[in-house]
Amino acid sequence: MAKPDHLQFFIDPGRCIGCQACVQACTECDTHRGTSMIHLEFIERGRSVQTVPVVCMHCEQPTCAEVCPADAIKRTGDGIVQSARKPRCIACGNCVLACPFGVPEVYEDRQIMMKCDMCYDRTSVGKKPMCATVCPSQALFFGTLEQIEQLRPRSAPLNRFRFGAQTITTRVHIMIPRGDAGRGDGLDVSGALQKHPGSRAPRTSQPGTVADRAVEQDPFEEISL
Amino acid sequence: MATVPVDDRQIIRRYGPHLSSMAGVRLSTSVEPERLVKTHCCFCGQQCGLQLKVRDNQVIGFEPWEEFPFNRGMLCPKGIKRYLQGSHPDRLTTALRRDPADPHGFRAVPYEEGVRATAEALARIQQSHGPAAVGVLGGASLTTEKTYLLGKFARVCLQTPFIDYNGRLCMVSAGAANKKAFGIDRTTNPWSDMVGTEVIWVAGSNVAECSPITTNYLWQAREQGARLIMQDPRITPAARTCDLYLPVKPGRDAALFAGVLALMIENGWVDEEFIATRTVGFDQVAAYCRDWTPARTAEVTGVPERSIRQAAEWWGQARSSFLFHARGIEHHSNGVQNALGTINLVLASGRIGKPKCGYGTIVGQGNGQGGREHGQKADQLPGWRDIANPEHRRHIAGVWGIDEKDLPGPGVDAYELFRKIDAGEIRGLISICFNPKVSLPDSGFITRCLEKLDFYAAIDFFLNDTAWHADVVLPGSLHEEDEGTVTQVEGRVIKINKAVECPGEAREDWRVLQDLAAALGRPHGFTFRNPREIFEELRRASKGGVADYSGITYEKIERQMGVFWPCYSEDPETGQSVADHPGTPRLFEPGSFNPVARGAGPFYFPDGKARFNVAEYRPPVDDAGGDYPIYLTTGRVVSQFLSGTQTRRIGPLVDQYPEPRLEIHPRLAEKLGIRDGDWATVETRRASMTLRALVAATIRPDTVFVPYHWPGPKSVNRLTVAAQDPISKIPQYKVCGCRVRRAEGPPSEIAGLEPQQ
Numbered sequence A: 001m002a003k004p005d006h007l008q009f010f011i012d013p014g015r016c017i018g019c020q021a022c023v024q025a026c027t028e029c030d031t032h033r034g035t036s037m038i039h040l041e042f043i044e045r046g047r048s049v050q051t052v053p054v055v056c057m058h059c060e061q062p063t064c065a066e067v068c069p070a071d072a073i074k075r076t077g078d079g080i081v082q083s084a085r086k087p088r089c090i091a092c093g094n095c096v097l098a099c100p101f102g103v104p105e106v107y108e109d110r111q112i113m114m115k116c117d118m119c120y121d122r123t124s125v126g127k128k129p130m131c132a133t134v135c136p137s138q139a140l141f142f143g144t145l146e147q148i149e150q151l152r153p154r155s156a157p158l159n160r161f162r163f164g165a166q167t168i169t170t171r172v173h174i175m176i177p178r179g180d181a182g183r184g185d186g187l188d189v190s191g192a193l194q195k196h197p198g199s200r201a202p203r204t205s206q207p208g209t210v211a212d213r214a215v216e217q218d219p220f221e222e223i224s225l
Numbered sequence B: 001m002a003t004v005p006v007d008d009r010q011i012i013r014r015y016g017p018h019l020s021s022m023a024g025v026r027l028s029t030s031v032e033p034e035r036l037v038k039t040h041c042c043f044c045g046q047q048c049g050l051q052l053k054v055r056d057n058q059v060i061g062f063e064p065w066e067e068f069p070f071n072r073g074m075l076c077p078k079g080i081k082r083y084l085q086g087s088h089p090d091r092l093t094t095a096l097r098r099d100p101a102d103p104h105g106f107r108a109v110p111y112e113e114g115v116r117a118t119a120e121a122l123a124r125i126q127q128s129h130g131p132a133a134v135g136v137l138g139g140a141s142l143t144t145e146k147t148y149l150l151g152k153f154a155r156v157c158l159q160t161p162f163i164d165y166n167g168r169l170c171m172v173s174a175g176a177a178n179k180k181a182f183g184i185d186r187t188t189n190p191w192s193d194m195v196g197t198e199v200i201w202v203a204g205s206n207v208a209e210c211s212p213i214t215t216n217y218l219w220q221a222r223e224q225g226a227r228l229i230m231q232d233p234r235i236t237p238a239a240r241t242c243d244l245y246l247p248v249k250p251g252r253d254a255a256l257f258a259g260v261l262a263l264m265i266e267n268g269w270v271d272e273e274f275i276a277t278r279t280v281g282f283d284q285v286a287a288y289c290r291d292w293t294p295a296r297t298a299e300v301t302g303v304p305e306r307s308i309r310q311a312a313e314w315w316g317q318a319r320s321s322f323l324f325h326a327r328g329i330e331h332h333s334n335g336v337q338n339a340l341g342t343i344n345l346v347l348a349s350g351r352i353g354k355p356k357c358g359y360g361t362i363v364g365q366g367n368g369q370g371g372r373e374h375g376q377k378a379d380q381l382p383g384w385r386d387i388a389n390p391e392h393r394r395h396i397a398g399v400w401g402i403d404e405k406d407l408p409g410p411g412v413d414a415y416e417l418f419r420k421i422d423a424g425e426i427r428g429l430i431s432i433c434f435n436p437k438v439s440l441p442d443s444g445f446i447t448r449c450l451e452k453l454d455f456y457a458a459i460d461f462f463l464n465d466t467a468w469h470a471d472v473v474l475p476g477s478l479h480e481e482d483e484g485t486v487t488q489v490e491g492r493v494i495k496i497n498k499a500v501e502c503p504g505e506a507r508e509d510w511r512v513l514q515d516l517a518a519a520l521g522r523p524h525g526f527t528f529r530n531p532r533e534i535f536e537e538l539r540r541a542s543k544g545g546v547a548d549y550s551g552i553t554y555e556k557i558e559r560q561m562g563v564f565w566p567c568y569s570e571d572p573e574t575g576q577s578v579a580d581h582p583g584t585p586r587l588f589e590p591g592s593f594n595p596v597a598r599g600a601g602p603f604y605f606p607d608g609k610a611r612f613n614v615a616e617y618r619p620p621v622d623d624a625g626g627d628y629p630i631y632l633t634t635g636r637v638v639s640q641f642l643s644g645t646q647t648r649r650i651g652p653l654v655d656q657y658p659e660p661r662l663e664i665h666p667r668l669a670e671k672l673g674i675r676d677g678d679w680a681t682v683e684t685r686r687a688s689m690t691l692r693a694l695v696a697a698t699i700r701p702d703t704v705f706v707p708y709h710w711p712g713p714k715s716v717n718r719l720t721v722a723a724q725d726p727i728s729k730i731p732q733y734k735v736c737g738c739r740v741r742r743a744e745g746p747p748s749e750i751a752g753l754e755p756q757q
């Protein structure tokens, strides 16, 4: 049984509390026991506690697969981009360089590229991915578009991302404040990156929106030392 | 003599903490579990439901339990990795006796010898110095059955009044305030009442790290339109996205609540009808608040005047609301007043006892709630009965089959118990699942007290830092090795199920207590064959009390996935037996009956009315100032739990946050010449410690923060002050004055230690 097509994966960094339950849970997945395929990034710990979980976005036209010289990265019929196939992968790292989301990683010890496969061991038997099940803030959610609309009236799912001239559509959706949705065709990731150098995660809200109001205004400004 | 028998490092070498990580069968993908056991997390007060994978009497993994209504499969990192503590190399599997001649300080002895030696020592002390020369310390992580038995053991078997528990460090300020205002101490609503409310006020609670599942309720509420007001000296991960952040100076919470209430009164944002018909005491509170003008409140609390006005406006004008608080406002020498201040805001708004309107206190420890209801607290008997009340004493003496006059009176709080050890009044101590050497403030004093004891016995499953001082250690049970009930944050009684048998000579804790009672020659009342029998007696003992569990059965818990207390077996109104009372998810609904008010009103006082209490602001004892100009505050990180006895042994959790860090604002850091990652020394009026700095703009510039989960030279509780609240006796962990300076490097005693030690 494959992952039912109507079930989607949603990420809402505005909800993420940086607890790493997802990272810990991912190490329990049966296909890659002991190693986490989800990464948690602090945007800028010195300024904010904002964190962003990074999973494979499962692109409709995966750049990693397109650049793979060994044709080791397969996309299943239900839209899941798999880790590199063991007999084919030559651990060259092309995928690592090509992926605009910075997801694949080559594991030197095993000489293979591994990344999130949306818990294929679980989703293919009708369970939810481990990280989305445990995430205590439900920054990671697995369900239908109807469910997310009902549960998150103030947020909108978005799965088109612009990196300079490249536009990518993904199976994984990022939740953004509803007011920010529908501006242009998707999220301009490279534009956001310039505002926050050093970060590899997309910025999902405009200054002044709820998502980072407390930090933008520096509530401690008036405290003298 | 309860000194540490050999050098600390020798004990650590043998008894840990060592790290347990995924290996062997736990790493294998091909091993199938024999069964899944539905149970709960062994850590915080939320008690998430989860399933343990079991094979060959070993817990080999976990699986989410998505049907359990509170957490629906959600877990924090602790719950995910908790399974790694079973079959741990540090697990105590025999009894130990202190032996300075042994290279590791302790010698394994047969279990029976450990029990006999303990009973003999306690009997000897009691013969020479009286029954009250022995003290008992319990833990709020024990099941309710165990806490019930421990209270009975202290009072019936040892006949000492001196029993208290580590919930003293956690919930007592909230509990005392709840009792003063409502007559009952329980979160008043299930968390689901948050979803759909207009405004949620979170006072002093780092929910994202200390009660992560609660965050989802907050976010759900926000999606449905709720505004979030967060009050904390730090921008915690949940405060990052709030609508209004109140950056209160540590220890000034009561002033903030008074200022907000003053504005509500001034603007007519109080529910006059509710106040007039359902409460008493409002006028005194209003008179007290009058002096708390916005300007003065801002001056004292450090919260800008406009934010105070905004909070009052949103809170005052809402039609539905939820307020909850945790240790941030409770861990103070003024903790009860702080908590009463929040309750005054709730009562003045009239928004309680209805759907989508609530008030809650966040339980920190696994069974913080059940653990304090059934008799291990110094002043309480089972069912929340008062140990000084003759009628209550008669009821419990009846259940226990003893004469009421043989029941000791009230004892003292856990800290005072140590002062009695210091004074030589208490000479023997027995503790279970409590690590005061790490968890009590000014812990240098605690260590000196332990050294003064004639005899000390510890019951635990790992050799915690306090147990290093023990003469005898009895191997107790891990969470997954026994069954019983606990009561989680919402007041929901749930069931812990046994997954594996105790290894070696370890025993379920209730068996250990019963074996001790037998060895002391007083087995009467300590012959239960299983936890269910203990629970049956507890049901009878609690019947008619405020915390009435008499209608709860193991089967009903299973069927309903938890039962909210009170749950009656007898209609309190008519006295007729009820076959299947469903329990009480929401307290104080209009028209609800309780055994105290008997129909007069929903609150647990004879007139059925809630009490306003003047919640007076008092500055902290040992405040910042003079040579110690900076505020030091303490708390948790998400991957560690309390004194770390368990979590410092779990590899992935240690990796996540290996050592305590000093959180410091960039402006203060710059002034002191400290950069991110530098070593810094924090010094208070009691002690100092050196640790790495984490420079971050998410904390007030006049305040520094250190998490408290580590022992010895990494323990911030050597620095904190033992000032206590006069009513609840909770220590003032959340503030004391300190100074900070840059250090060249780690001191030698830290440099050689593993991260978890």
Ligand code: SF4
Pocket: A025, A026, A029, A036, A037, A038, A055, A056, A115, A116, A117, A118, A119, A120, A129, A130, A131, A132
């Ligand atoms: S979907 Fe599964 S494999 Fe992917 S990050 Fe989540 S837990 Fe890991």
Ligand code: SF4
Pocket: A015, A016, A017, A018, A019, A020, A021, A022, A023, A040, A051, A053, A134, A135, A136, A137, A138, A139, A140
């Ligand atoms: S589990 Fe959820 S909240 Fe925690 S770090 Fe991962 S995405 Fe963020």
Ligand code: SF4
Pocket: B041, B042, B043, B044, B045, B046, B047, B048, B074, B075, B076, B077, B078, B079, B080, B211, B212, B213
């Ligand atoms: S520690 Fe608390 S929040 Fe984390 S899994 Fe356990 S009960 Fe749930």
